[in-house]
Amino acid sequence: MVDGQVRTTDVTDPAILAAMLAIPREAFVDEGRRPLAYIDEDIEIAPGRYLMEPSPFAKLVQLAAIRPGETVLDVGAGTGYSSAVLSQLAGRVVALESDAALADRARAALAALAIDNVAVVTGPLRGGHAEAAPYDVILLEGAVEVLPDALFAALRDGGRLVAVEGRGNAGVARLYLKSGGTVTGRRAFNAAVKPLPGFERTPAFVF
Secondary structure (H helix, E strand, O other): OHHHHHHHHOOOOHHHHHHHHHOOHHHHOOHHHHHHOOOOOOEEEEOOEEEOOHHHHHHHHHHHOOOOOOEEEEEOOOOOHHHHHHHOOOOEEEEEEOOHHHHHHHHHHHHHOOOOOEEEEEOOHHHOOHHHOOEEEEEEEEEEOOOOHHHHHOEEEEEEEEEEEOOHHHOEEEEEEEEOOEEEEEEEEEOOOOEOOOOOOOOOOOO
């Protein structure tokens, strides 16, 4: 997976490559899907929820430029694979999950791997778990249509938020930086990933 899917898509950070080699992806999918754990596709972990394809996930993590000792909020952590990888790069990870069953699976998988710097919490994904804010980095585990102000408010000054905006082949990965209370963003690369429920745009009223 790392050699065939990640390195070949311009992910060159040795810390990310080492983290993805260290974390067994199959530990975070259903037993029946474990033979598919390393394919270059999104893997369904619950109805409407997916484990992101390895390449775009690795590219998003590289874009976030996580440094040792930083605190990361993993939004839509699912069964915990993404948080496990992030745990190898950051000082502390808060894994936010809205589905209690997925959160329980994440806790069990992380405990089985003796990963002790990830806190799995449940709550609305849009809220950004303000209780543990501010965060140095916020990463969203799926494509979104809108980014709530609450997520930007949860960023530390100097913090970064990484997300894919748009659906399907129209998805674009963007990096947002917070400085002096102001957030600016830039386009990074095209990315087609499955949507993260809860971040849909509210339809405008038409007369």
